[in-house]
Amino acid sequence: MFFTKKNFVLLIILFLAGLLRFYNLTWGFPFFFNPDERNMATAITELRLPGDLSQIPLCLIGQISPISSVGDGDCNLNPHFFAYGQFPLYLAFVSDQAFKLVLGSISSVLSTNFPSAIFWLRFWSAVFSILTVLMVYLITRKLFTNSNSHGFPRISSQISTDPRKSVPLSVFIPPLLAAFTPGLIQSAHFGTTESILTFLFLFTIFLSLKLFDPKKHSLIKFALLNSLVLGLAVGIKVSSIVFTAIPLFSALFYCFETLEQKPLYLKRIVIFLFFAILLLFLTGLFFAVSSPYNLIDWTSFKSAVFGYESDVARGTIDVFYTRQFINTTPIVFQLQKIFPYALGWPIFISGILGFIWINFQLILDKLQRHNPSISLRVKDNLSLWILDFGFIFYFLPNSFLFVKWTRFMTPVLPIFSIFSAFFLFQMYNFFINLSCLIQKSKIKNQNYNSNLKTNVRFKFLVVVLSFEFCVLSFIPGIAYLSIYSNPDTRIQASEWIYENIPTYDEILSETANVYDLPLPTTENLEPRTKNYNVIPFNFYDLDENPELFDQLINNLTKSDYILVPSRRIFANYLRLPEKYPLVNKYYNLLFSGKLGFEEVKKISSFSQFSIFNFPSKISDEILQGKQFSIPDESAEETWSVFDHPVVRIYKKSKSFTKYEYEFLFKQ
Structure with a gap:
């Protein structure tokens, strides 16, 4: 049955x-x-x-x-x-055709968009x-x-x-x-x-x-x-x-x-x-x-x-x-x-x-x-x-x-x-056996019924602890759904750019992304009228190609904003300063503020979970309506860059000449 x-x-x-x-x-x-x-x-x-x-x-x-x-x-x-x-x-192709057949929308040529x-x-x-x-x-x-x-x-x-x-x-x-x-x-x-x-x-x-x-x-x-x-x-x-x-x-x-x-x-x-x-x-x-x-x-x-x-x-x-x-x-x-x-x-x-x-x-x-x-x-x-x-x-x-x-x-x-x-089962068995040993060692000196109640309570405590472990194990998975509950960080970043950066401003970004930011449409799929000069610069080959350094200096002098769409470059290159000295210098200057740009927006979508409706007396600082995040930008790159990269936006706060930028990189 x-x-x-x-x-x-x-x-x-x-x-x-x-x-x-x-x-x-x-x-x-x-x-x-x-x-x-x-x-x-x-x-x-x-x-x-x-x-x-x-x-x-x-x-x-x-x-x-x-x-x-x-x-x-x-x-x-x-x-x-x-x-x-x-x-x-x-499998995907046949599924799409079968679904179209059910809907009665089969065409003269079977294809999938x-x-x-x-x-x-x-x-x-x-x-x-x-x-x-x-x-x-x-x-x-x-x-x-x-x-x-x-x-x-x-x-x-x-x-x-x-x-x-x-x-x-x-x-x-x-x-x-x-x-x-x-x-x-x-x-x-x-x-x-x-x-x-x-x-x-x-x-x-x-x-x-x-x-x-x-x-x-x-x-x-x-x-x-x-x-x-x-x-x-x-x-x-x-x-x-x-x-x-x-x-x-x-x-x-x-x-x-x-x-x-x-x-x-x-x-x-x-x-x-x-x-x-x-x-x-x-x-x-x-x-x-x-x-x-x-x-x-x-x-x-x-x-x-x-x-x-x-x-x-x-x-x-x-x-x-x-x-x-x-x-x-x-x-x-x-x-x-x-x-x-x-x-x-x-x-x-x-x-x-x-x-x-x-x-x-x-x-x-x-x-x-x-x-x-x-x-x-x-x-x-x-x-x-x-x-x-x-x-x-x-x-x-x-x-x-x-x-x-x-x-x-x-x-x-x-x-x-x-x-x-x-492991949980073995620990369960261990504590249950331990409680039995304790019971046997004390049974000569204590009332049997009282000792039995103690053993039952001990077993109940072990079960409760096991249950709490399972609940803690569920939290990362539940929290991960928050990533798919919120708009993608690249969509959020695009919306912020359209709302805060003036038309025709110069934006220095990074190359080799699936999409260059800002994305061409809004959340409602309506085309934006603002135009920007986005420069997808090739930081990957900066240390191998001398011509790229001159291009970078020129781009820095005319850029109004710098866009870091993910951790893909800086997180991987900053740990290899001897192999990529120029890239390391660039990001160290940028993050320290010495490049003349300051961070104005950081958009992330880490796994989050909330604890709601707890009385404030329990803990105003910890539980009352708070969201707990699980930062994971330091994880293996593809864990975050495909569905929730951290996007950073920097605005020029101080202008430098070409020669001043060259001097910064030589220090």
Whole structure:
């Protein structure tokens, strides 16, 4: 029966996850600031099919050619974009056409405009993010059923009265934490591939755990299901090939540890090799089906993925948008610049402690096998091995890449919710056991009933503290919604410029932005009549190109305002003064006021949450109507610059001549 108490609790969690992910999904319209999202949407606009459904088969046959050009005829399925595969592009395109069919607005040529492409990319990103929360629940439940609960306690009454189907309420804590994880909420609001890949990554872990169900499972079926998931993942992003390590690791354990008939060692090797070959072959097959132009247009695919994209990831070419990673330390960077913001401090700290605790437990398990005198409560840690291996095998290779963008860590964010809950459960068990020991030590000297009441109170206190921890873990995710509740900071900055800066004033800005500020329209989409001479200066190459310095001096003498649209340049270059001395000098002079400009406006949209309606007697200074912000400008660059960059505007307060500016830079 579907509508059980267990499913009701799960539906509530998924509903909350949906609210958090679909909330203001059209943020930023009509401006779209995420470059990956824009590139994917542009590729979708190139796709076309004939409106006559009978012509589609001929169209598909004709598309088996790498030379089909953009804009040629009424049929094109080659997106001519290979940073990512075709599956998410086709999914958004087909969704748009199906929606138009329902509305009865099908035209002679099936195509998708840019805003619609953005919407459907975000729609499916949000859907897969919700499915990720569901997958966290399924994985947690498998950990509970496969391995004698792995420390997941029955914090309260069980959902079912049937002991064979009993599910402790504690298994709902990890998906609840995942539902409120800020990084997953952000990725759901971007029409990119991270949400899909995160879901597929967890799906491979779930299938691997399912292999060790008490019921007997076929390795062939296991290979088929995993290859479908892996084929889609690799088709979307080739680097997802690392996902294959999880089913291979699981199959290796299955062949050498759990086969009931205990065949000869050589036979076990043959079985595993057969599985590995079958898995890789079927993965390649589904890879080709999900993203066919990766093979049809092999030259373009190879050039993009194994050329430019690979060079950027490894840092073998210098591009302006990866300079934040110069001289960064793997793992330390993620621990400092990504996880505290993408997870929130409660889940981050408890997740790290849970990860350490799990690995300590696994090491003890290994020692116990060689030394029976070592006692360990958990009898079977195989499922924890699979989860731990999947996390480590994905985390380490991506941590040691030169580029360390937040999105590279998105697939492991939901696993932190499991680690965090594991730590919470272990602490719960520890304090409950401690209360029992205290009770036993005092039972001889005290009344039994009084002692029992004390124990019950202690357990209640532990439950309350656990509940408070969960509430604290929800705050970063709830606060992150404020970013999508307010107008984008670039829109706010544009409005301020139009209202406060006179027409025809000179504004010195920075180049290489998706949009130059001020944006051409207001919030009501009405064109502005004011005109400004905005100079998008190339600060990225200031130290390499001597001509740019002369241009900068000339621009400073005539500029009335300076606009800093994000932290992209100054935050990355100020930590490298020896490599970029001129850029460092410029920003140090600007921020200190010595450049002759003073800050007149700083527009930010950090995560915020409010505590309302508390009596002023409680705390006039802290609680009464106050908003608490979570500053995150020091996080990894892409965490903030795509949806909530801090915009700074400086007004000239003192004029200098060209020679005076040159003297300032030489000091």
